[in-house]
Each structure stands twice: as C-alpha cells, then as structure tokens.
Amino acid sequence: MINLPILAFNENLLTKFNPMNTMNTFVLTSLITLIIICALYLYFTFAWFTIAKKLGYKYAWLAWIPIINIFILPIVAKKNEWWTIIFAIPVLLSLAYPFFLMRLDYTTTFLQNVSRIYFIVYALTIVFIAIMSVVWLWRIYKLRNYPGWLSLLPLLGIIPVIGMFALIINLIIFGIVAWKDRIPII
Numbered sequence: 590m591i592n593l594p595i596l597a598f599n600e601n602l603l604t605k606f607n608p609m610n611t612m613n614t615f616v617l618t619s620l621i622t623l624i625i626i627c628a629l630y631l632y633f634t635f636a637w638f639t640i641a642k643k644l645g646y647k648y649a650w651l652a653w654i655p656i657i658n659i660f661i662l663p664i665v666a667k668k669n670e671w672w673t674i675i676f677a678i679p680v681l682l683s684l685a686y687p688f689f690l691m692r693l694d695y696t697t698t699f700l701q702n703v704s705r706i707y708f709i710v711y712a713l714t715i716v717f718i719a720i721m722s723v724v725w726l727w728r729i730y731k732l733r734n735y736p737g738w739l740s741l742l743p744l745l746g747i748i749p750v751i752g753m754f755a756l757i758i759n760l761i762i763f764g765i766v767a768w769k770d771r772i773p774i775i
Contacts, residue, residue, distance in 0.1 A: 632760065634658060636767035641665045643770075644732055656680070666725035667732065676721060679714030686711045719744075734771040 634652050641649035646665050652658045659680055663672035686707065726740035739762050745755035 629760075630655075633763065636763050637661075639767040640729060640733065643767075644729070656684070662722065662725045662729075666728040668725065668728070672721075676718070679717050682714045683711060683718070730766055733766050735766050739766070 637658060638649050638652040641652055641661060644665050644667075646661065648661070651661050660673050660677060663676055664670065723740050723744065727737035730739050731737045742755055742762060743759045746752040746759075748755075
C-alpha cells in the first residue's frame with residue numbers, strides 16, 4: 590500500500606496554528622511592500638529630477654514633492670504653463686473622489702445620480718491624465734533625443750500578464766532617458 594502523507598489529515602496542523610505567525614507574516618509583507626514602494630518612488634523622482642534638470646527646468650527640485658511632481662510634467666515638456674492648471678483640475682478631482690464617496694449619503698435618488706455622474710467624471714479624468722501624460726512624455730523623450738513611442742510602453746500595463754513586464758521595462762527606459770545622454774541623429 591502506498592502511503593500519501595500529504596493527503597492524510599494531520600491533527601497537529603490544527604493544534605499548532607498560531608495567530609501571531611499570521612500577524613508576523615502580514616507585518617513582514619506590509620514592510621516589504623512599503624520598502625518596494627519607497628524604492629520605486631525614490632527611483633522615479635531621482636530620474637524625474639535628472640530629466641527636469643537636463644532639460645533646463647530651474648525648479649527641478651519640485652520632482653521630490655509628491656503630487657506636485659506630476660504638475661511639472663507639461664512644463665518640462667516645454668508646453669504652456671496653462672497646461673499645468675488644466676492638468677491640475679483632473680488630478681485634484683481624482684484625489685477628491687474617495688473623500689466624496691465617504692461623505693455621500695445614498696438614501697436619495699438625487700445623490701445616487703450625483704455619485705454616478707461624479708464617477709463618470711472621475712473615470713474621464715483618469716483617461717485624460719493618462720493621455721496627456723503619454724503626450725507629454727513623448728515630447729520629453731523627443732527633447733532627450735529618444736524615440737517618442739517609448740512613452741507608450743506603460744500603456745501595456747493594462748494587459749494582465751504583460752503588465753508586470755511593462756513596469757520593469759518602463760523603469761529601465763525611464764532610467765536610460767534620465768541618465769544616458771543620447772547624441773541626436775542627423
């Protein structure tokens with residue numbers, strides 16, 4: 590007879606369960622996630638700071654301030670300053686959306702309709718931010734003498750399996766654009 594210990598019921602598993610092990614795993618996973626997020630933030634901000642500095646933006650240090658660093662995107666792309674204000678409206682709307690949902694009372698039909706309309710506006714602002722970011726990154730890559738189509742690679746993150754690889758490729762390309770000067774091909 591073949592003994593399959595993996596399939597057999599083991600009573601020791603029930604008696605050895607320790608909730609602290611679960612808590613330690615959660616804390617460790619959270620800590621590792623936080624470290625990865627901080628490392629990615631430092632990488633992108635340092636690269637963004639370097640790109641802004643190399644393209645002659647005198648307030649390149651703004652790249653280190655969270656949320657504000659988004660607003661220097663059109664300026665570094667050498668677009669009109671009004672684009673920064675236009676870009677700020679959807680960003681502020683998207684930041685306000687969770688707070689709007691917390692304060693909403695769904696007891697009336699009017700507020701339910703307002704919620705639906707706000708969600709549509711929120712979704713459209715996310716689409717607007719994504720499109721304008723790609724357009725301005727295209728321009729920035731061109732100003733750094735790199736092909737503009739590289740700004741389309743983060744959009745591959747929408748595809749489930751390819752998304753992780755798109756993030757890694759975007760990290761590499763963003764670093765190359767920031768720290769490697771490319772001589773223009775004439």
